[in-house]
Amino acid sequence: MVFTSNIFIFYFLPLLLLLYYALPFRYRNGLLTLxxxxxxxxxxxxxxxxxMYSTVCHYYAARIIAAPGASARLRKGTLAVAIINSLxxxxxxxxxxxxxxxxxxxxxxxxxxxxxxxxxTLPIGISFYxxxxxxxxxxxxxxxxxxAQRLTDFTCFVALYPHxxxxxxxxxxxxxxxxxxxxxxxxxxASGVVLFILGFAKKILLANAMGRIADxxxxxxxxxxxxxxxxLLAYAGQIYFDFSAYSDIAVGLGRMVGFEIPRNFNSPYLSxxxxxxxxxxxxxxxxxxxxxxxxxxxxxxxxxRRSMLNLWLVMLIGGLWHGAAWPFVLWGAYHGMWLALERxxxxxxxxxxxxxxxxxxxxxxxxxxxxxxxFRAESWTAxxxxxxxxxxxxxxxxxxxxxxxxxxxxHHVMMMAICVFVVTRKTQAWDMARNVSWPKLAWxxxxxxxxxxxxxxxxxxxxxxxxx
Amino acid sequence: MSxxxxxxxxxxxxxxxxxxxxxxxxxxxxxxxxxxRVLGLFKKVPSDANLRAFEKDLExxxxxxxWLRPMHRQxxxxxxxxxxxxxxxGADGWAYYGPNIRYLGERYFRDLKFGKPADxxxxxxxxxxxxxxxxxxxxxxxxxxxxxxxxxxxxxRGLLPSxxxxxxxxxxxxxxxxxxxxxxxxxxxxxxxxRRWRDRPRLYLAADTHWTGDxxxxxxxxxxxxxxxxxxxxxxxxxRNYRRETVTVARRPDIPRMSRLPGEATAFPPENTxxxxxxxxxxxxxxxxxxxxLLLLGDSFSRIYQTxxxxxxxxxxxxxxxxxxxxxxxxxxxGASTLVRQELARSPELLKGKRLVIWTxxxxxxxxxxxxxxxxxLEE
Numbered sequence: 001m002v003f004t005s006n007i008f009i010f011y012f013l014p015l016l017l018l019l020y021y022a023l024p025f026r027y028r029n030g031l032l033t034l035x036x037x038x039x040x041x042x043x044x045x046x047x048x049x050x051x052m053y054s055t056v057c058h059y060y061a062a063r064i065i066a067a068p069g070a071s072a073r074l075r076k077g078t079l080a081v082a083i084i085n086s087l088x089x090x091x092x093x094x095x096x097x098x099x100x101x102x103x104x105x106x107x108x109x110x111x112x113x114x115x116x117x118x119x120x121t122l123p124i125g126i127s128f129y130x131x132x133x134x135x136x137x138x139x140x141x142x143x144x145x146x147x148a149q150r151l152t153d154f155t156c157f158v159a160l161y162p163h164x165x166x167x168x169x170x171x172x173x174x175x176x177x178x179x180x181x182x183x184x185x186x187x188x189x190a191s192g193v194v195l196f197i198l199g200f201a202k203k204i205l206l207a208n209a210m211g212r213i214a215d216x217x218x219x220x221x222x223x224x225x226x227x228x229x230x231x232l233l234a235y236a237g238q239i240y241f242d243f244s245a246y247s248d249i250a251v252g253l254g255r256m257v258g259f260e261i262p263r264n265f266n267s268p269y270l271s272x273x274x275x276x277x278x279x280x281x282x283x284x285x286x287x288x289x290x291x292x293x294x295x296x297x298x299x300x301x302x303x304x305r306r307s308m309l310n311l312w313l314v315m316l317i318g319g320l321w322h323g324a325a326w327p328f329v330l331w332g333a334y335h336g337m338w339l340a341l342e343r344x345x346x347x348x349x350x351x352x353x354x355x356x357x358x359x360x361x362x363x364x365x366x367x368x369x370x371x372x373x374x375f376r377a378e379s380w381t382a383x384x385x386x387x388x389x390x391x392x393x394x395x396x397x398x399x400x401x402x403x404x405x406x407x408x409x410x411h412h413v414m415m416m417a418i419c420v421f422v423v424t425r426k427t428q429a430w431d432m433a434r435n436v437s438w439p440k441l442a443w444x445x446x447x448x449x450x451x452x453x454x455x456x457x458x459x460x461x462x463x464x465x466x467x468x
Numbered sequence: 469m470s471x472x473x474x475x476x477x478x479x480x481x482x483x484x485x486x487x488x489x490x491x492x493x494x495x496x497x498x499x500x501x502x503x504x505r506v507l508g509l510f511k512k513v514p515s516d517a518n519l520r521a522f523e524k525d526l527e528x529x530x531x532x533x534x535w536l537r538p539m540h541r542q543x544x545x546x547x548x549x550x551x552x553x554x555x556x557x558g559a560d561g562w563a564y565y566g567p568n569i570r571y572l573g574e575r576y577f578r579d580l581k582f583g584k585p586a587d588x589x590x591x592x593x594x595x596x597x598x599x600x601x602x603x604x605x606x607x608x609x610x611x612x613x614x615x616x617x618x619x620x621x622x623x624x625r626g627l628l629p630s631x632x633x634x635x636x637x638x639x640x641x642x643x644x645x646x647x648x649x650x651x652x653x654x655x656x657x658x659x660x661x662x663r664r665w666r667d668r669p670r671l672y673l674a675a676d677t678h679w680t681g682d683x684x685x686x687x688x689x690x691x692x693x694x695x696x697x698x699x700x701x702x703x704x705x706x707x708r709n710y711r712r713e714t715v716t717v718a719r720r721p722d723i724p725r726m727s728r729l730p731g732e733a734t735a736f737p738p739e740n741t742x743x744x745x746x747x748x749x750x751x752x753x754x755x756x757x758x759x760x761x762l763l764l765l766g767d768s769f770s771r772i773y774q775t776x777x778x779x780x781x782x783x784x785x786x787x788x789x790x791x792x793x794x795x796x797x798x799x800x801x802x803g804a805s806t807l808v809r810q811e812l813a814r815s816p817e818l819l820k821g822k823r824l825v826i827w828t829x830x831x832x833x834x835x836x837x838x839x840x841x842x843x844x845x846l847e848e
């Protein structure tokens with residue numbers, strides 16, 4: 001089910017809120033789990049079983065690990081089995097086709113006949129819940145988190161519907177207390193409403209508008225440089241508004257039922273270095289990669305060179321986590337390269353920290369912008385062709401001028417201006433939800449109605465991060 | 469901030485959330501006298517398809533959605549001249565159909581990773597040509613150029629018609645020629661006419677996907693030349709002497725209608741165009757004949773002015789006028805890629821006595837054709 005749909009907003013959510021507040025507290029986690037399974041299973045009902053399996057495995061693995069008197073060997077072995085089990089599932093569903101394609105390519109390169117690719121449907125959100133369950137078991141093993149007391153608490157944690165499909169990635173120890181006790185106040189609910197409405201409006205009014213431009217330009221046969229930059233700018237807007245909207249909605253919905261889910265975005269396009277960008281973009285993923293990959297690889301304990309290599313490797317894997325395709329790996333390697341360079345030569349400040357502040361932001365944004373090319377392009381070849389177009393080395397075919405005529409229409413130019421205004425504002429949805437004032441209230445409700453009206457005129461448009 | 473402010477926001481939000489389904493329920497039960505649609509969820513097995521259908525039904529039947537949609541479309545048009553996903557507003561009251569721009573401006577349909585037609589159009593055309601050849605019937609393939617390729621200047625100022633704008637169709641036609649299939653590239657004539665003789669009548673309507681009356685007449689003249697070239701001196705039977713009269717038609721443009729723009733008539737008033745109406749010797753408007761030696765398969769480009777107002781003034785009638793013989797035709801809006809051949813397969817007697825099949829379709833159908841490019845076996 002999609003947050004920005006008629007069925008979610010006018011049927012699922014009101015029914016859930018009604019039941020939630022009608023039931024005594026002890027039944028509420030169970031209700032949320034059940035609701036999450038309906039929400040998740042709406043797309044493909046049978047994938048709920050897969051998530052249940054993963055949940056049960058990690059719940060019992062953590063119990064074995066935390067059991068009094070468990071030997072170090074048993075603890076370690078259980079941890080390894082739990083992790084391998086999850087990674088095998090993730091590997092099969094997410095990387096199965098990728099592996100086959102590469103094997104096929106290799107065979108053909110060696111002059112052998114390729115085989116027929118066995119198609120596998122990717123269960124949405126599998127990357128997110130796999131990371132969450134693994135982090136839980138690892139935290140219990142490390143003693144950083146208590147094992148869940150009840151299976152219902154843990155299933156509620158894994159399946160918590162607001163952030164289930166596209167994050168933020170939540171660690172058990174950050175919300176463990178909330179399964180036993182949550183505060184339900186008008187203030188918290190109202191801040192959740194603000195986040196929900198702003199996220200909803202960002203997705204429907206801004207992200208989808210930018211998506212129209214980006215889709216047209218990235219599909220163009222060979223755009224001229226100006227159109228290519230316009231399309232790339234639109235994609236940068238689309239992915240930011242889309243993904244941060246999902247996070248805002250997730251946090252907002254969480255607050256409506258008393259949960260406090262951590263922040264995931266903090267004006268990333270205003271960063272002055274690539275390191276800062278990753279401290280502001282998909283913050284829950286960055287901290288996950290740091291704690292569960294970078295530190296285990298040695299972090300910065302073995303000198304500057306090793307630290308740089310570790311950073312690069314972590315981002316490479318981060319790229320592969322985003323999608324089973326080589327362009328994603330390239331995207332990860334590119335960001336890893338910048339992070340490593342900044343760590344090695346600029347002590348985490350930007351390599352361009354000598355520039356005035358606005359220029360630092362502009363340079364950082366420029367390099368981030370370039371990284372969206374492989375992220376968005378359909379294939380390796382398409383990414384290279386697009387990069388050539390950006391720098392004026394493309395063919396700039398006349399028929400692509402028609403696309404230019406389309407994407408520079410008054411409507412698209414106005415939407416781009418609005419997006420630039422919103423992105424460059426320091427006050428983001430998260431900050432706006434802190435205080436609900438009468439003037440804010442006066443435009444919040446009309447904004448929601450406007451978003452609803454727009455939603456009804458748009459075709460099915462799921463969040464981009466569903467595919468990861 | 470005050471507790472009253474939080475409370476107001478929470479209750480306003482919840483009021484919207486609850487009011488919509490409650491109102492919908494009351495409407496369905498009390499006004500429409502039906503059972504609640506939402507209960508449909510429990511009437512079928514919750515499979516992927518059933519859940520999708522249920523969700524769609526719920527949204528399609530939503531009264532609130534029905535009220536909000538036109539308001540939003542109107543607002544979008546007033547504020548930003550936006551026609552939505554399906555169309556692009558051009559300069560001077562022109563509008564362009566989105567799939568036409570996508571077909572022309574995006575990669576060749578065969579090079580697409582996603583969204584390419586399930587069946588290869590070239591294979592299907594070749595298969596159809598072979599089936600006709602076994603009956604001693606020849607085939608002429610005539611893709612109809614899209615408006616953005618012929619009249620691009622109101623989409624992007626300074627852009628002139630050029631074959632490079634319609635490069636995908638050239639590529640496709642070359643491929644058909646390579647397979648020995650006879651094709652007619654209308655774009656050469658259309659593009660030249662619009663590019664060189666700017667004072668000549670326009671070939672396309674401003675806010676419609678289709679051609680003007682002049683466009684239909686011009687296309688008929690070019691197709692007739694090609695048909696004469698293909699069939700040689702043997703005259704076509706039955707011979708008729710048609711006459712033609714000009715008539716002015718006010719056509720309500722289809723692009724704002726497809727965009728579901730409310731009050732479209734205000735933003736895009738009906739456009740007057742000169743149509744060329746064809747009459748037979750008895751003064752009756754042109755009519756098809758099953759005994760004709762020519763069969764035309766077509767889409768709305770063949771329907772416009774022909775069965776629409778003023779009737780007998782479309783491509784088919786003007787082609788008959790040029791060739792002095794009636795035609796048999798099968799026309800299906802948007803369905804020239806597959807549906808017309810399915811109709812033909814259901815009425816194989818229409819092929820009796822035919823010498824030539826003229827297959828016209830909008831060039832964008834190569835990628836977006838309704839029902840794709842399915843191979844259809846004609847009864848032997």
